[in-house]
Amino acid sequence: MSATYELRGNVAVITMNNPPVNGLGHETRLGLTNGVERAQADAAVKAIVITGAGKAFSGGADIREFGTPKALAEPNLLSVILALEASSKPVVAAIHSVCMGGGLELALGCHYRVASPGTQVALPEVKIGLIPGAGGTQRLPRVLGVETALNMIVSGEAVKSEVLAQLPGQRLFHKIIEGDLMVGALAYAAEVADVRPLPLVRDLKVSHPSADAYFQFARNMVGGMSKNFPAPLKCVDAVAASTRLKFDDGMKLERELFTALMFTPESRALRHAFMAERATTKIPDVPADTPVRAVNKLAVIGAGTMGGGIAMNFLNAGVPVVILEMKQEALDKGLAIIRKNYEAQVKKGKLKQDKLDARMALLSTTLDYADLKDADMVIEAVFEDMAVKEKVFQALDAVMKPGAILASNTSTLDVNKIAAFTKRPQDVIGTHFFSPANVMKLLEVVRGEKTAKDVLATVMQLGKKIKKTCVVSGVCDGFIGNRMIEQYSRQAGFLLEEGCTPAQVDKAMEKFGMAMGPFRMGDLAGNDVGWYIRKRRYLEKPNLRYSKTADLLCELGRFGQKTGAGWYDYAPGKRDAIPSKVVTDMIEAHRKTLGITPRKISDDEIVHRLVYALVNEGAKIVDEGIALRASDIDMVYLTGYGFPLHRGGPMCYADTVGLFNVVATMKRFAANPLDDREFWQPAPLLARLAAEGRTFS
Template sequence: MTVDDTPESRALRYAAVAEREAGNIADVPADTPLRPIARVAVIGAGTMGGGIAMSFVNAGIPVALVETNGAALERGLATIRRNYDVSVKKGKLTEADRDARLARLAPTLSYDAIADADLIIEAVFEEMSVKEQVFGRIDAQAKRDAILASNTSTLNLDRIAGFTQRPADVVGMHFFSPANVMKLLEVVRGRATSKDVLATVMHVAKTIGKTAVVSRVCDGFIGNRMIEQYFRQSLFMLEEGALPQEIDSAIERFGFAMGPFRMSDLAGNDISWAIRKRRYREAPSLHYPRVADRLCEAGRFGQKTGAGWYDYRAGEREPIVSDFVTAMIVDHCASIGSTRRAFGHDEIVDRLVYALVNEGAKLLAEGIAAKASDIDVVYLNGYGFPAWRGGPMFYADTVGLAEVERTIRRFASQANGDAWEIAPLLAQRARSGLPLLD
């Protein structure tokens, strides 16, 4: 076997092709007229809004950064300036480059600033009632033919579009944090989103250096709907006997940039807690491990509070195994009558990766993702899946779908097996000997 014919080489070549193919949308012709995007407005100056604004000013596009709270606006601007100052100190930017980028940023407390924007991106709190208020104001003040985008990561884009009189102009632009660094952009196509809006946003993504993948509307879209099942399995394993550092170590040895608990500490455990609380209201019969709720009830939200699944020293990001968390998990298991057992590396990896594969197959069958390769592009660019393994769908085909199906059915026969509902498409392809990738 030559170097060019190794499994790793095949996976990397596949990933490069998949990334190019993600830009091809079957029913949107390549010559679809694009709307001009000369000015952008970003609503919300928090971590996400500031990062989105930086992505555009870095590409030479002026941005109005809109906030309704003066202190929040100042905090956001301070963070942006600090990020640029760090780049200057590292030699990645000259002072002149930094000043030119800051000059393209127009901070404001007035929605009047969006009147001449060609693209308006909402990046406010992830609550539907908040989105409704913001989109009502955007709709009232945005010019005709402006594109109205939401950075929502889970909420129903069709409902958001319904808060306006122009749903055809509404699209999802789900950036990943930090938005000025992460390559992935999930472009969410609503029921009414027009083809020229979709084509324009895909073009804009290239302009600002992002890799864009189109998703249809569902809770969590492609990436977060899948990662929820991945994290759910990690929590079940805690309740069955594993510890956070064991799970993180296993999946990081597999090749992930970061395990689920380190990732959650980085993102903020309160974010997934808010999603779980919404799940409890909307689907009270859903079997969900409650161990993470206990962590959040203790105020351990991750790196930003100095304590999460791990402990952290002030000013440092290196995780330290927490005696408090170990005791909390063991106590929780006792309270629910769970007998703890040892976990091997392979079982941890298979449960996490096959949770992604299984949910990905459901997304594919539902038409949320147009192509299996689009799912892989999302996971390679936004979730730290090892590039040399090609993405979850490519990896499943490499292992063999019959083996994947057998393993999932074995998990379904064990403790917490009701969390495994095998995707019909995966089972069908396994029986027929066909891959997930076309």
């Protein structure tokens, strides 16, 4: 039973005990109802205290039960709360540390609530596309007032207990207990043991002096801020109902809204992303208790675009960093950019000056490899050239202390080859940051053939420390993200040849939800990067079909924003993409040389050709073991490539459409003589799952 029962004098204490956060799994729910029943039956018991063991009162639903029959098994949370309300003896919730979601709803079903200061109180269901489903939307307004409750429910953000306790007229907390919570809770239980009738939150009155106007205002605000997500507006509906309907009718409406949201693709996508994020840290052959190496000092090689950003991550986390460059000027330039970035944050009020000073004080520079000898880890971010990497890794091998981790930020080169430049390939790993490295959430952690398990475990833990979403990738050209984007770009090229303009493709993808369409993205990242990669690729694979349009663009010197022109024109100093006559003429001329008569292409076709290109390559990446699981691919795309969260990532989107339908559409694309037949052969994993009626997840 995940809850214990003990007698403290004439008070029964029920302690939820389901680590790590006392999730309200089936066993815990049973423990609660059994405990309440036992206390009713014992004439010596005058009152009941409910609390949580360890690090939380309760974090809410047990996510391990999501999607299993146990989640729905009786007693469900609603039944538990009814049992608490029905208790003939007062029930006091003794709340500490974390009280969220179902945990807060449980507490609201108790007659009294006492709490330690510093407790994080929240109803975060909106973050997984839902509304609270066990009375939160009806009870919280009754104890905190409509406006505070709605703010909490719509944002899902946590508020500290002592802040809530200070709100005028609040009835959430009967007492804030400084010092020992259990001592205070037992004393409070003794105080209220004989009070009758027992107070119930459901009996409290709730109203708003100008309800209609207020809820109209809330709907406008919330609707504008949550375009792709239905749940926030439903939060408003549910809270509005608490002022309009009788309690039980409000509960009924809450349940209906909750159940309807549960089946929306948006909630499915958010729940998927929530679970996917947690799954990324699980590496089957590297258990969670794998010992890690201490990283108390970091070295970075190269103070360019990436080196500077990478260094900032560690400075922000309080880790001292030394940067090495070839020339003093490069160091000065790199340092100035780091300082400028921090100063911009100070100007915006996001960083205090003393923090800036503290961070800069952690940073040192050198031109001499000997100065790296006391670093526990080094991240190389020099030019993307194997010969340069070879020199750097040989130098590092010579000076770094035994056991130091040697990481490369390469985006395209073979990490196994880089490891072989050293006599310690087990200590070598890839850390592929995304630009700007101090901002982007994604970190692809590239596991080489010989990378030691503790090195991988250390880097995953370090990634978490610098607040990245770390996804493990095997070694292959482009790793997970860029290997897939290459196929996406190939399709984008074919679309131009067949009749689209760059703006039409970008608009369709942005309407689908991508942060940026492929051509705007190319202009931002620099079209020359892909040009360079294609030159190499098509030397290796001369028969691979691709559109030469992007090469022609680069031959015109139109590399993107950095040259003031790319797929679009740019006014000096501006980033607005203006459709370009030069580019349209170039595309039309190119079509003529190919003998193509342009056709009208629908937004649907654009979206599906680009997204299914990602999906098919993603399936190959999972099949080859480059990615550990399909959901890792979704995390790469959600956190590194601006894929819309409400779609859950490319693989989740394919699941939502149905893999059978995805494959059928791919077959249609394969029949297009202007497309690449080979390209649309379903990856073996995709074909298999589609045939068996299964999904990636």
